[in-house]
Amino acid sequence: MSGILRRLGLIRTAAMAGATLFCCREYDRFRASIAVRVPEPLPDSLWLTCPVLFDLYSRHFPFSNKSGIVALYSYRVSPVPSSDVTKEASGAVDDKSKPSDCFGKDTIANAAAKVGPAVVNIAIHQDFFGIASGRSIGSGTIINKDGTILTSAHVVVDFLGTRGSSKGKIEVTLQDGRTFEGKVVNADLHSDIATVKINSETPLPEAKLGSSSRLRPGDWVIAVGCPLSLQNTVTAGIVSCVDRKSSDLGFSDTPREYLQTDCAINMGNSGGPLVNMDGEIIGVNMMKVAAADGLSFSVPIDSVCKILEHFKRNGRVIRPWLGLKMLDLNEMIIAQLKKQDDSFPNVTKGILVPMVTPRSPAERAGFCPGDVVIEFDGKPVERLKEVIEILGDKVGVPVKVVVKRRGDKLVTLTVIPEEANLDI
Template structure:
């Protein structure tokens, strides 16, 4: 006689059936998913090809002189002129007596002293303008230097000798004992106009052979306009970066010719750089090479460029009486006692109209005309004095320097 299943047994059988059905369903889903995910897998007996690494183009060692084809005019100029640009490290040996505290305590200011030496260094740039080792730079780069080390772009180093320096134009020449050196090609600054390209090469902040690019911003900037009234230079202005260390380096035109000598004379001139025109720099350099010094012509007058507003201000604030309708010119506002101008008869209030036969419209032109004259030789100056023209003959003297 078969026993009738109990309720608990019936529930167990139902649960088992449910679990078994879920297990079968899960296995089916898993198998299907596995086949789906593996449908892109290669057959078990197929080997994958190894991944090939990317091959970079083969490169050869760079040539000693990079080719200039297909490069910009800036790169061509830098590669051509760069070998002739040098780094200058100037040192001044200073003797200093240092009093020892032990002796000062007992003997006061008359105590025994020990002497020590220290070196104050500065650096700048220069460029070779003669293959036998003549280098042009700024006078302030090597000023008061006892030693000058010259380093070429190829790494060679030489001891430099100061041939001469001229603080009035900030030009100096250095000589090194070497031959067949690379040289720059000199250009013509008189043909450039604002907007022309300007390329500067130098060693700013110790970063050798740095190239910067800009344009000629202005020409004929007077020393007073630039903020260095003690200089006798009509500067080129550029927006090519010229920083400390660039001083003495070349300013180039688009053809790679030197048109100026860079000078970092204004520490606060952000975005502005100045250069000495190459004609002026070379003329001074030749005098330094020949005689070791430069004597600048000197008249001994203080002057101001006339304009309607200047005339009005002078008439209202001084004893000088200027006619409003007077010709343009340069007003003499002071004459130095015992100067060549004083001896020639110049007076305060004279209006300079011509110097050496050339008409002068401003004080810059007068300064240039005097600079181009010869010390000790007659120079004709036409003036207007009290509405009457007179011709004065002056013999320029030697420009007085502070250290003389």
């Protein structure tokens, strides 16, 4: 091998924790010196052995489907002991921490320290016919010093209809070991978001809500929670997709978008925060693909904030219903539709209406299959997401919609949204 390397004129130098590659030709008329810094030998790695925890997830979670997507909460028969909390886990952050745009060795640790004290363990003591049967484990985050906790609905509520009912006595354990009894304040099963309230005589640590609209694929994030009942667990990864559609995951009811990450999250992480490098919550961890690693999904915090506003104003989430099946148009779809039908409207963008539900507000307003929505409530629109944002919680309020029909005919329609009945 050394003879071959000499003939090729290739020299390779490697050292522990560092390597240098130097290339030259025998006939090159110059000299070069190479300096290699060799660090001190690292101590032998310490291996930690521990028993494997075997947790069972509920078979009755409605989001479980053929794709293998399951909720991230667990059942555990034996109680979880309160662990001692060290100073390192107290949440103190070094004042000399690096700014978020400079990723250093302490960036992830600082982000975890900022949000860590506000992350809680949620345990639901369950019994059937008076017989104790263990408890469900999940996570949550204190978002207000008054004791308001943000979590997933399936952690604290049984999925019976759209209103649901509390699973049982809620025990909330803080990172410092304090335990409180919690009460479900609001829960929306279709978005899988809920708020729980605990009462404390002293102010509680709170986490800061960030924004998910500025996230990009590749951004670093961390997940904090209680996977497999292991409290105060931090894992790191990146954002894999910022707008994973619910239809991609096999959910065909209410259109939603999720953050997809490769953070290691497991049963018990559900309801816990997805956090950016500034220590701000940018998502609520909800589910993962059971048969795959690195496929986890969270509800974007921007969507969560809208749900919290609904909770504050109405005590529930109000969803307007028009009775329209809508599809975002792009150049490829428009070209295909024009090829099939020459009379298809000449548009470069808009939202196609392929179907109108009978006896719906849209049918009464005069919508027809094939209409292309180009303006909604006085604003030009290109995507269904924009229509949903404009609608907000407008129920019973007339909305003007401009559509383009065959032969490029412009029609203005007035539709009065009704509240959606998600039980149907």
